[in-house]
Amino acid sequence: MGYALREALSSLRRTGAGVLLSVGTIAMSLFILGIFLLVTFNLYGAVEQLRTRVEVEIFLKDGTTARQIAALKKRVAEMPEVQEVRYVTKEMAAEQFRTAFGENLLEAVPENPLPASLRIRLTEVHRSSEGAERVAKSVRKKPIVEEVAYGETWVRRLDQLILIFFAGDLVVGIAIASATLFVIANTIKLTVLARRESIEIMKLVGATDAFIRRPFFFEGLFQGFLGGLLAGIAIYLLHRIALLYLPHLVLIDGLYPALSLVAVGTLLGVVGSHKSLKRLLDSLG
Amino acid sequence: MVHLRHITVKKGRSFILEDVSFHIGRGEFAFLIGPSGAGKSTILRVIHLDEKPTSGQLVLEGRDAAAFPSREIPLWRRRIGVIFQDFKLLRDRNVMENVAFALRVTGARRGTIKRTTLKALSTVGISHKRSAMPEELSGGERQRVAIARALVHEPHLLLADQPTGDLDPESADEILALLTDLNHRGTAILMATHDARLVQGPHKILRIESGKLLPDQHT
Ligand SMILES: Nc1ncnc2c1ncn2[C@@H]1O[C@H](COP(=O)(O)OP(=O)(O)OP(=O)(O)O)[C@@H](O)[C@H]1O
Ligand SMILES: [Mg+2]
Numbered sequence: 001m002g003y004a005l006r007e008a009l010s011s012l013r014r015t016g017a018g019v020l021l022s023v024g025t026i027a028m029s030l031f032i033l034g035i036f037l038l039v040t041f042n043l044y045g046a047v048e049q050l051r052t053r054v055e056v057e058i059f060l061k062d063g064t065t066a067r068q069i070a071a072l073k074k075r076v077a078e079m080p081e082v083q084e085v086r087y088v089t090k091e092m093a094a095e096q097f098r099t100a101f102g103e104n105l106l107e108a109v110p111e112n113p114l115p116a117s118l119r120i121r122l123t124e125v126h127r128s129s130e131g132a133e134r135v136a137k138s139v140r141k142k143p144i145v146e147e148v149a150y151g152e153t154w155v156r157r158l159d160q161l162i163l164i165f166f167a168g169d170l171v172v173g174i175a176i177a178s179a180t181l182f183v184i185a186n187t188i189k190l191t192v193l194a195r196r197e198s199i200e201i202m203k204l205v206g207a208t209d210a211f212i213r214r215p216f217f218f219e220g221l222f223q224g225f226l227g228g229l230l231a232g233i234a235i236y237l238l239h240r241i242a243l244l245y246l247p248h249l250v251l252i253d254g255l256y257p258a259l260s261l262v263a264v265g266t267l268l269g270v271v272g273s274h275k276s277l278k279r280l281l282d283s284l285g
Numbered sequence: 286m287v288h289l290r291h292i293t294v295k296k297g298r299s300f301i302l303e304d305v306s307f308h309i310g311r312g313e314f315a316f317l318i319g320p321s322g323a324g325k326s327t328i329l330r331v332i333h334l335d336e337k338p339t340s341g342q343l344v345l346e347g348r349d350a351a352a353f354p355s356r357e358i359p360l361w362r363r364r365i366g367v368i369f370q371d372f373k374l375l376r377d378r379n380v381m382e383n384v385a386f387a388l389r390v391t392g393a394r395r396g397t398i399k400r401t402t403l404k405a406l407s408t409v410g411i412s413h414k415r416s417a418m419p420e421e422l423s424g425g426e427r428q429r430v431a432i433a434r435a436l437v438h439e440p441h442l443l444l445a446d447q448p449t450g451d452l453d454p455e456s457a458d459e460i461l462a463l464l465t466d467l468n469h470r471g472t473a474i475l476m477a478t479h480d481a482r483l484v485q486g487p488h489k490i491l492r493i494e495s496g497k498l499l500p501d502q503h504t
Contacts, residue, residue: 197373198375202386202390205390206359208356
């Protein structure tokens with residue numbers, strides 16, 4: 001193992017500029033992948049944020065008894081789509097209205113016109129127009145229910161948006177990932193081919209394939225890791241800068257895309273060098 | 286030590302070697318001569334286990350080479366040295382490192398590497414140039430370095446593929462003298478060459494033409 005490490009290091013030293021070039025290439029292509037990851041992660045986070053706002057409101061008729069309300073609340077809470085049910089009294093509704101729109105508006109009318117309601121937060125998987133509609137449908141016909149609302153139009157639009165976003169994201173993601181794979185595999189292949197001569201001589205003098213491989217394992221690991229690290233740092237900084245300019249956007253932690261890049265780089269470095277070396281050794285017989 | 290029995294090598298439909306049989310004994314010196322494209326290098330590659338014969342039997346030190354498991358192939362290659370017309374030295378390492386390379390990549394210990402390398406360099410008479418880079422050497426000197434590298438595992442057999450092909454007559458004679466000297470110390474040598482001038486002495490001569498060995502060419 002000592003030999004393999006020393007050989008890997010000395011070969012990196014020997015081919016200094018070449019290594020810089022290939023690490024740079026790997027870093028650059030991972031950086032582009034990183035931008036994609038950053039955008040995806042953040043859009044995904046934003047979508048999730050929006051989805052938590054999908055709420056079903058059941059407005060109750062005036063004069064409904066506490067028992068009837070409790071019974072309905074219990075029924076609704078038992079539905080699989082429902083995460084949480086809150087009872088909002090007429091007074092609480094008025095209070096909320098006041099904080100939202102100011103005192104004066106309500107003082108103008110003689111008695112509190114706002115209905116009591118049950119506000120339903122849906123479970124994560126059901127935060128869509130289908131989920132909301134199912135809950136709405138099951139209670140709409142109840143005698144104590146005045147009306148059910150969940151912002152049908154915007155929830156449906158949100159659903160469409162999410163679908164388009166994920167389809168587009170998938171296509172772009174596959175394209176970028178394949179390009180990254182292609183570039184890195186080729187970069188690593190070039191560094192292996194650059195050592196073709198010495199590999200040929202190793203075989204000539206009776207080095208075993210395992211022995212020939214080991215330094216390349218470390219070289220691939222090193223180049224992939226370093227490329228991933230550079231790209232990761234760049235992405236992390238980019239994220240930090242984005243935070244400065246887009247403070248009102250909920251940006252998720254840039255650490256995850258950055259760490260993914262280090263992992264992907266290292267993995268591709270190791271796998272890439274293994275594969276191209278295997279092909280070369282097979283061709284040398 | 287090395288027996289070829291009815292060795293045939295086919296590439297597609299054409300025969301590179303056809304029914305080649307001969308044998309090289311311990312400490313023997315044999316020339317392998319024939320025109321370009323006759324199959325000389327192919328024979329050496331077969332013995333070096335770089336080229337698998339299509340048919341026929343290769344027996345190495347009493348064992349059928351076809352029965353060698355693949356992880357034994359490198360071990361066999363350590364027991365035979367090879368040198369080539371183009372030397373095959375690594376340009377980015379000096380003489381000492383080039384020779385030591387053969388030991389390092391076969392897992393030798395550091396102490397052994399230094400000692401054995403210096404000994405091989407002195408055997409071929411190039412110790413004084415041990416820090417030189419290959420491009421600073423003459424062709425003859427480069428071939429000496431290649432020979433030193435081939436010697437570090439103390440081979441029983443040295444395969445030489447036109448070792449003097451790129452050398453001036455004087456250097457060619459020196460290399461042949463060196464090989465003859467090694468042969469006297471017990472290393473068997475199989476040398477492919479075009480150079481009729483060098484083919485002399487009490488050596489076995491194998492003549493090959495279009496992949497076939499011409500009969501009865503012993504002297
Ligand atoms: N991999 C291969 N595929 C097809 N044909 C090959 C292959 N290797 C060698 N040959 C052919 O086999 C023949 C013998 O080649 P070889 O290299 O053994 O000749 P040689 O006697 O060493 O020639 P030279 O003196 O020029 O070195 C040539 O005609 C060559 O074109
Ligand atoms: Mg040849």
